[in-house]
Amino acid sequence: MDEQQFGVEDWRRFLGSLGEDPERSGLLETPQRLVGAWQYWTSGYSQxxxxxxxxxxxxxxxxxxxxxxxxxxxxxxxxxxxxxxxxxxxxxxxxxxxxxxxxxxxxxxxxxxxxxxxxxxxxxxxxxxxxxxxxxxxxxxxxxxxxxxxxxxxxxxxxxxxxxxxxxxxxxxxxxxxxxxxxxxxxxx
The missing domain is CATH 3.30.1130.10 (GTP cyclohydrolase I, C-terminal domain/NADPH-dependent 7-cyano-7-deazaguanine reductase, N-terminal domain)
Incomplete structure (x- = not known):
């Protein structure tokens, strides 16, 4: 997954759309984790x-x-x-x-x-x-x-x-x- 296509800011907006506060301490690092997780979960496209x-x-x-x-x-x-x-x-x-x-x-x-x-x-x-x-x-x-x-x-x-x-x-x-x-x-x- 290319970070430019759906990156950290996109995940922050996504969390906000759920009614969450992306600035809450428990969620601060979640967008970056999601970028890494989806890169791993979809790494088969590059194999x-x-x-x-x-x-x-x-x-x-x-x-x-x-x-x-x-x-x-x-x-x-x-x-x-x-x-x-x-x-x-x-x-x-x-x-x-x-x-x-x-x-x-x-x-x-x-x-x-x-x-x-x-x-x-x-x-x-x-x-x-x-x-x-x-x-x-x-x-x-x-x-x-x-x-x-x-x-x-x-x-x-x-x-x-x-x-x-x-x-x-x-x-x-x-x-x-x-x-x-x-x-x-x-x-x-």
Missing amino acids: DPAEVLKVFEDGAEQYSELIVVRGIPVYSHCEHHLTPFFGTATIGYVPNGRIVGLSKLTRLVDCFSKRLQVQERLTIQVANALMTHMQPLSVGVVVHCRHLCMESRGIRTPGEETVTSAMLGGMQNSLALRTEFLALARGPG
């Missing part, structure tokens, strides 16, 4: 998914089974209300002669999460980026999130979870592969 994904050929030549990473943290902001949504993502893929550093999957989710989002788009962006930049045989992504726009306003239903998925490549056509991925995504139990 290139291709640069996030470091691909290795060594070690993957003989591997042709699913690789799954579960429990990847998701922290994002709904583009409709600017409220947080949060949860976890699971990513699975079948390599095609190349693998990715496992931490890069977390970084990829983070890259797209740190943009104003809807969960459905976030899910497909992660899947498409993997297919484009890794060219695996298949990709599956499942995202589970709670949305504060639903929990704290409107319907006010705490604890509801939204689940989205994207299946590309072999997972679109192979029921066995899709079933295996979804079973691994659920985990033990």
Whole structure:
């Protein structure tokens, strides 16, 4: 977020529009904190998914089974209300002669999460980026999130979870592969 576009003075006016006194001691530093917070929360716009994904050929030549990473943290902001949504993502893929550093999957989710989002788009962006930049045989992504726009306003239903998925490549056509991925995504139990 560019400070010139929405900076400290804008946040002071915003606080005033809520009926607050932006000069109150507890709020004096809040506008500057908000500028920094929104720069961090939207830092995904300046990240290139291709640069996030470091691909290795060594070690993957003989591997042709699913690789799954579960429990990847998701922290994002709904583009409709600017409220947080949060949860976890699971990513699975079948390599095609190349693998990715496992931490890069977390970084990829983070890259797209740190943009104003809807969960459905976030899910497909992660899947498409993997297919484009890794060219695996298949990709599956499942995202589970709670949305504060639903929990704290409107319907006010705490604890509801939204689940989205994207299946590309072999997972679109192979029921066995899709079933295996979804079973691994659920985990033990």
